[in-house]
Amino acid sequence: MAKAIIPELSCRHHSGAVPGRQPNFPPAMDALGSCMARRTLPPLNALRGFDAAARHLSFSLAAAELGLTQGAVSRQVRALEEWLGQPLFRRLTRRVELTEAGRALARLAAETLGALEEGATRLRGGAARQRLVLGALPSITSAWLMPRLDRFARRHPELELRLLSSIEPAVLAPGVLDLAIRVGKLPGRRYQPGAPRVELQMVAGWEGVVAEPLFPDVLVPVCRRDLLPGGRPLAAAALAQLPLLHTTTRPHAWPDWLRAQGVKRIPDPGAGPGFGHFFMALEAARRGEGVALLPDILLPPLAEGGAPEGLVRASTARIGSAGDYALLLPAARLAEPGLAALRAWLLEEAAAMRAAA
16 A cells, blocks of 8 residues: 655745734634645656656657657656756666656655555545556567557456566566566577577566466568668678667677578677667668568568558568567466456467467
8 A cells, every 4th residue: 555645734924914913814714824735746747757657668658658749758757857856867878767866756656646546546436446567578568568458458447457668577576566578588498599599587586487478589670661672672691781770688689680591791780770679679660770670579560562661571581589478477376366367368469469470
């Protein structure tokens, strides 16, 4: 249960009072008028925007969750920083991270907004919804989860799903994460020798954790059609001569993919543009900055013909990496109705995507 937050009280005289003279209030008004309570609160809309941005460490993902533009979320966070008089995020080249003050406010915002929502629900006469926290990779959150959340909400109005974006090893514990989606090597599964590496750690420890495979990690190069000579897919060696868009979370993806295609001269990953996550590289590919190597589950509908700015496959090759996307759950909680409902829905959505591929 979130702790109650006691607002600061500010005692001040009525604006009509003369310094040094007691104002002539009726007795019943005197105590109230001589010590007016003024709540010193941050802008609540800005706090909502900050809460979403802090959970996802991404203004664009926060905007998608709230139904706002990225610029609107950025302005809300700026307004909150100006109100506090200190920065809440460090704006790095391709990503953001919370400052110490930002981490403290993120915890407070989550508690406060959660308590406010629960209290408002009770006052409206509704039953409090069970809250589940799903931790997912930022690109999975952006491209796969968010477009589907309305379906889950319609099916399970009794459940409130909170998304927390991260690439860090999942910690499945009450108050942290209820379940998670990560990519990496699954215990006991063999992968093709020489397959592109996945160097992300899925979970802090496998004891007591159940892993449900969702889909394989199959990497596909995409770019704008006008970047390809003749607008047609290229052989891997020719593709290596184009600007390649790298992701800092998977720095070996392009070199490993090209090597698996038999390319001998591998471009230096540090030489091309680098992006924090796959969804950022996808946006850069849309702008015509180069060729992005993406998991096929993250791909938007690709152009079949026509406009030169349409996004197309840059190669016909599809290379599976040494990893899978999986749903991670605490074994001790599999029978809980809320967790079981979310698990069943995620597995159903993943199966539908695999069938449509």
